[in-house]
Amino acid sequence: MSSSPRRSTPDADFGDDPVSEDQGTMQDITISGNGDIVNEDGGGPESQTEHSEVATILDTSALRRYSVWITVCVASSISFASLVVEKSSNQALAERKWCFSVLGISLVISLCVTGCFLAPDTNPCTKAFVSPLSSTGRFIELFLSMLLLILWCIGLPIIMNPSNSIAVGYTQIVNANLYLASWVCFGCVFFIVGDLLGDAFRRHDVSAMIGGQLDPETGEYLTTSPFSPVHYQRLWETRRGKWIALTAITGIAMSESVRTFQAFECDLAAMNSNNTCIDSKVAISMTVLGAILSLAMVCLLSGFDGIGDSLTEYIESIGAVSTTIVWTILLGFVTFGEGPGHSIGNLFFATWGGFIISILITADCFRDRIAQRALAASALVSPNNNDHVELQVAARGDLSDI
DSSP states (O other): OOOSOOOOOOOTTSOSSOOOHHHHOOOOEEEOTTSOEEETTOOOHHHHHTTSOOOOOOOHHHHHHHHHHHHHHHHHHHHHHHHHHSOOOSTTHHHHHHHHHHHHHHHHHHHHHHHHHHSTTSSHHHHHHHOTTOHHHHHHHHHHHHHHHHHHHHHHHHHTOTTTTSSBOSSSBSOHHHHHHHHHHHHHHHHHHHHHHHHHHHHHHHHHHHOOEEOTTTOOEEOOOTTOOOOOOOGGGSHHHHHHHHHHHHHHHHHHHHHHHHHTTTTSGGGTTOHHHHHHHHHHHHHHHHHHHHHHHHHHHHTOOSSSOHHHHHHHHHHHHHHHHHHHHHHHHHHSTTOTTSSSSHHHHHHHHHHHHHHHHHHHHHHHHHHHHHHHHHHHHOGGGHHHHHHHHHHHOOSSOO
């Protein structure tokens, strides 16, 4: 009996229609040591790659967050190390323990997430976490980033409290590494949360609007709808995002102005002639007025569903100019002379940041008004292109995320 593999031939009296030789033959099969079934005659390229592992490809959003997670990991390491090597003191021991907890948790979470992005195909868990098609992975990442945001919202005021002397004192920065790295961590975590929330709303709203499907590799929407060129802007690229950022910076400037007012005991009658106390009072009143204006603009834009409403844009332009005037006065009283923010610190950076953002918002408002006037003029010149002009106006999408 021959040991060579033989072909199976049908019985002559099995049926009237014999099976053709190429359809009824069995291919030579070998079972390898690890249990994989291999075709000896090679097969086509499709059969060879059918069971091969496909590498996980990150989309553009994940790649952007990956670099930010690395920054959080590095900044958390610097913050933790700078707090460890600092000379121990008996002042604010409970607050220092809390800072160690916040920095440690931030370092561990950012290190784990960075590792998942770095080696996405290590195991099924990391693959599901990083894959652009996995909604569960994005939910877990959002949960972790929200947890870090809550921890930093509690821990950052403790680190920046001058009475604790952890990162800043009443007149100077006592730990520059901890000061800068803590702000970097907070900003990066805030960015990650905003990016994930923006992606979530983008995937839902844009898909519902244009009936498209998301490309997992590019993060862009694929659609055959005639309205496919929808202009999408992330939150921080819109004026509404700038107003929200200005509101947050106004809160920081207000709290620091109040702390300076309390540190100098400006409520005493003997301190009425102190320039720092006078400037602190002006700073508190200006930040309160600025907070009212920015909150009003956020509410106005959040409740506005249309694009290009003239009354809304007119009110926003007035609010932008008023806010710029407020921050210009605030900048002069806070950062010049003996103002409460004349030295490098939270109040100094917050005042300059608020001033710059108010200038950007004002310039953006007037740029849109100029663009609208140009579009209106072109519509008068070419009345047959009204539809094209309307689409261009709608494509600006400045008062909305979409």
